[in-house]
Amino acid sequence: MTALIDALLLRNGYNAALVAIGAAVLGASAGATGTFLVLRKRALVSDAVSHATLPGICLAFIAMTALGGDGRNLAGLMLGSAATAGLGLVLVEWITRRTRLAEDAAIGAVLSVFFGFGVVLLTVIQNLPTGKQAGLQGFLLGSTAGMLYSEALLIAFGGALAAAAILVLRRPMTMVAFDPGYAATAGVPVRTVDLAMMGLVMAITVIGLKIVGLVLIVALLIIPAVAARFWTERSGHVAAIAAAIGGLSGYVGVALSASAPKLPTGPMVVLTCFALFVISLLMAPARGILARALRHRRFQIAVHRRQGLLALAHGEPVIEPLTLRILRRAGLIRADGVVTEAGRAQAAKALIDARRYEIARRMHHEEAIAGRLVGLEPIETVLTPDEIRVIDQRLGVPRSV
Amino acid sequence: MSAEFVQLSLVPLLIGTLAAMACAVPGNFLVLRRQALMGDAISHVVLPGIVAAFLITGRVSTWPMMLGAAGAAVVAVVIIELIRRIGRVEPGAAMGVTFTAMFAGGVLLLEQSDTSAVHLDVEHALYGNLESLVWLAADGWASLGDRAALADLPPELLRMGMAAALVLALTALFWRPLKIATFDEGFARSQGIPVRLLGFGLVVVAAIAAVAAFDAVGSIIVIAMFICPPAAARLMTNSLERQLGWSMVFAALAAILGYVLAGYGPGWIGSPHAVSASGMIATISGLILALACLFGPARSRLSAPSEP
Structure with a gap:
């Protein structure tokens, strides 16, 4: 040594x-x-x-x-x-x-x-x-x-x-x-x-x-x-x-x-x-296996969370175990499956955002194609307040859920 | 003279010829499918497998080494595929990464382990020991009928013979689908030929030939024989059947001429020392290819312009 x-x-x-x-x-x-x-x-x-x-x-x-x-x-x-x-x-x-x-x-x-x-x-x-x-x-x-x-x-x-x-x-x-x-x-x-x-x-x-x-x-x-x-x-x-x-x-x-x-x-x-190569293959932040797996996992969680919230907003039961686990861990539902106060608020927000995204995709074709309007993030992180106001005018008055 | 020939030269000549032909036959398809460097890669990656088999069993014996070599080949295929898929690099580069790293690992294993008692070292792996495969019990052509003498034949001869027979039998058995899949993959698929499986089988057959030959004659002959005789044969004819025939003739010619030149050539110019037979066989096969490149009747692309 x-x-x-x-x-x-x-x-x-x-x-x-x-x-x-x-x-x-x-x-x-x-x-x-x-x-x-x-x-x-x-x-x-x-x-x-x-x-x-x-x-x-x-x-x-x-x-x-x-x-x-x-x-x-x-x-x-x-x-x-x-x-x-x-x-x-x-x-x-x-x-x-x-x-x-x-x-x-x-x-x-x-x-x-x-x-x-x-x-x-x-x-x-x-x-x-x-x-x-x-x-x-x-x-x-x-x-x-x-x-x-x-x-x-x-x-x-x-x-x-x-x-x-x-x-x-x-x-x-x-x-x-x-x-x-x-x-x-x-x-x-x-x-x-x-x-x-x-x-x-x-x-x-x-x-x-x-x-x-x-x-x-x-x-x-x-x-x-x-x-x-x-x-x-x-x-x-x-x-x-x-x-x-x-x-x-x-x-x-x-x-x-x-x-x-x-x-x-x-x-x-x-x-x-070769050892450095293997480290790169596993660890590199841009295209390494680990980074890719993490990215995939984050995407998976975001999709499950949104689908779960939309289901809650529509009053449908959530059965998928991973979705349940994600919602429970975020404190959006209780252990017995009943929606919490925070869950109700988030579900309403998710529903509105989903509608807003729908309109946004119709208005901004290129960006929809470019994949910016997939709808997994809260809409205010993707669009400016002005744009959201225009969308909301088309949407009409938000209803309570 | 003849007794000495049978004792010292007959077996190496036979093994060299069998090894050359066993490699040349699958080489025809590898050259046509632009996988010529597969032989290069295989002969590098089997080294760690063979050394690992030796370290586990502690002896130089056939079957563990064959298994080790096969295992190493499978590992290599998996790593190459992994790098290609994840790294999205060209297959040549993925192959280069894999076979150099595995060969380096094999050399390190070899240096670290105590192999001085047996005949296993880097030089052996690279250029074999064809000259040492002598038939000591023989004392003339009559020994070919003598059971006791035959039992003393180097085991490499039987092994190489079996490998060559297997390669030839498999090629004959799958001739039609192999031919169709090599020239027109789409058509082959439409005829219900499992193209991918066939391609994999070809690599496996090449690996069998390579490992058997590697053991007897070293990796230079393996690489040279996979490529040079089929490439030269390709420049002689447009028919695959005739190409196969030419390639076997060229392989045998290179093996015999190379062995004779290495063993007796230096004596003709007054030097008492023989030179490496494996190296000479590879050199002769290169000369044959050079002649084919210059004079082969089917050497040029017919209508295709030269590539930029």
């Missing part, structure tokens, strides 16, 4: 702190980019891109050792991975455009074939004299243990660069994601923006290789975006919330992974992210 707190408070040394901050920046960039990706319905293209990095990593390692350098140089490995990731992306586009195969088949084909070829190269490297300690397996699921200072710096710097690019591109990306046709007429170069978006995805994949790993980086792009959807209906806010969720997942996930052995970094980041 203290190890976790130390990690969270960045007390595990300069390197660990840099890695945690780098992971947070990376997660934030991934969350924001993922929002546009999910809105554009291209979430799984990033899965093909991330799996296509594996052969590039291996080829870069082989090339660097063959040239007599250090095969584990992170910048070189990143460059190699970006090359094959780009090739994979081009192939997905090419297959979808030039053949009759759909995009999902193209994604799956590129993903599995590139990854398979990468595995072949991994076994080749294992058999090289220098390959025994290559540690390239760490790129599959991420591993931050024993990361060098220069590597941590590279990751933090790369993440910051990606974040800056998102800030610059956020307006055109939003437009293209929502309505490519409109964006085109408004003079936004749709293809270029799409390319830039996929370029960002590639950059995030490559930067995230060491932390999250190539098998799971797609989670950091998709999950925050989907989780953020529960909190708000506005696109700008979705991207910001997704960035916050992604950043928090990166930071906490890396800290968790550092706090104890046998906690691989990539899965820890992804599971933290």
Whole structure:
């Protein structure tokens, strides 16, 4: 536990702190980019891109050792991975455009074939004299243990660069994601923006290789975006919330992974992210399950209360148990079912309001359609006193009930 | 040479071929229905189920693992449906959320539990151990008639054979309704075919093939074989029957060529070390698909303009 707190408070040394901050920046960039990706319905293209990095990593390692350098140089490995990731992306586009195969088949084909070829190269490297300690397996699921200072710096710097690019591109990306046709007429170069978006995805994949790993980086792009959807209906806010969720997942996930052995970094980041997703799904005030259930319950109570009061006003018996319970709890009827003084007054008010609403719906068609005149609230909370006076004139003199 | 071949290569070749064909057959329908990534999702989500089954029983045994995998698949389907309904997001994103989280959970379980005594780790899950499925009791082709030697065959062979037979039998049995429902769902419904049930059944069959193959050869082959041979076959012909035939030929070709190249290929260029057979099989299937994309007689959309 203290190890976790130390990690969270960045007390595990300069390197660990840099890695945690780098992971947070990376997660934030991934969350924001993922929002546009999910809105554009291209979430799984990033899965093909991330799996296509594996052969590039291996080829870069082989090339660097063959040239007599250090095969584990992170910048070189990143460059190699970006090359094959780009090739994979081009192939997905090419297959979808030039053949009759759909995009999902193209994604799956590129993903599995590139990854398979990468595995072949991994076994080749294992058999090289220098390959025994290559540690390239760490790129599959991420591993931050024993990361060098220069590597941590590279990751933090790369993440910051990606974040800056998102800030610059956020307006055109939003437009293209929502309505490519409109964006085109408004003079936004749709293809270029799409390319830039996929370029960002590639950059995030490559930067995230060491932390999250190539098998799971797609989670950091998709999950925050989907989780953020529960909190708000506005696109700008979705991207910001997704960035916050992604950043928090990166930071906490890396800290968790550092706090104890046998906690691989990539899965820890992804599971933290998924936990935040579940919290959003349940708790978010806008569209979460709990908020929805509460809203539904409030609506149910309002309907039962009004129907019960109208029944009382008409002198009809109330039988429905939930209605009885609601009226009793509000002190409108007694335990034996007899109407109280307050109940009589409220029933009369409900009856008048119901008549007033009826007339109001005839007078204000648009608002009736828009659902403002459903008639569950006291009418003075919906209409102005002047409007009610006009309605009352049509209604005639209120009768006593 | 031949004794060594029977001992070391015959069984992996057979298992690889059976696994490839068992995945390719349902893959034809998945590709046509634009559910190609189902194979990707299935092969990720079964991991926590398999690890959980191992943790409960403490052994690597078939049926608990199959049950665990099936349970995990059902959980995944429920979560995907839940996220789609409540979150109103596209199915691809809902799938992405589910399979990455479940795979991460599986990896964490695996790392946390002590599986060093048995052959169960992340690398195994990803790219299998096709090369290790050797038939030690065999000493030549004559062993095929020897009861004692046959009893020593790796159990994966029988399991994979049964899975492949089941997949083929079910496909043959439901061929007509499957074909109609795949190409024209509305018409199928008007003919009284239970379309939703059929779609669910297809996913279940795919899952059976995936889990059986996953156990023997790892998830890369599963994903590659669900997609590459059927996709290549689709570019060869317009008839579904012929497409199925092509896909099985391609799957078998990829499995055999891939295995041979991985095992003997490095020797031809003077390297004593074999490379990963699973990876090589996936690579060959990709090369076949690439050739089909370039030269397949039915590669282009007939009249449809290219999508924007």
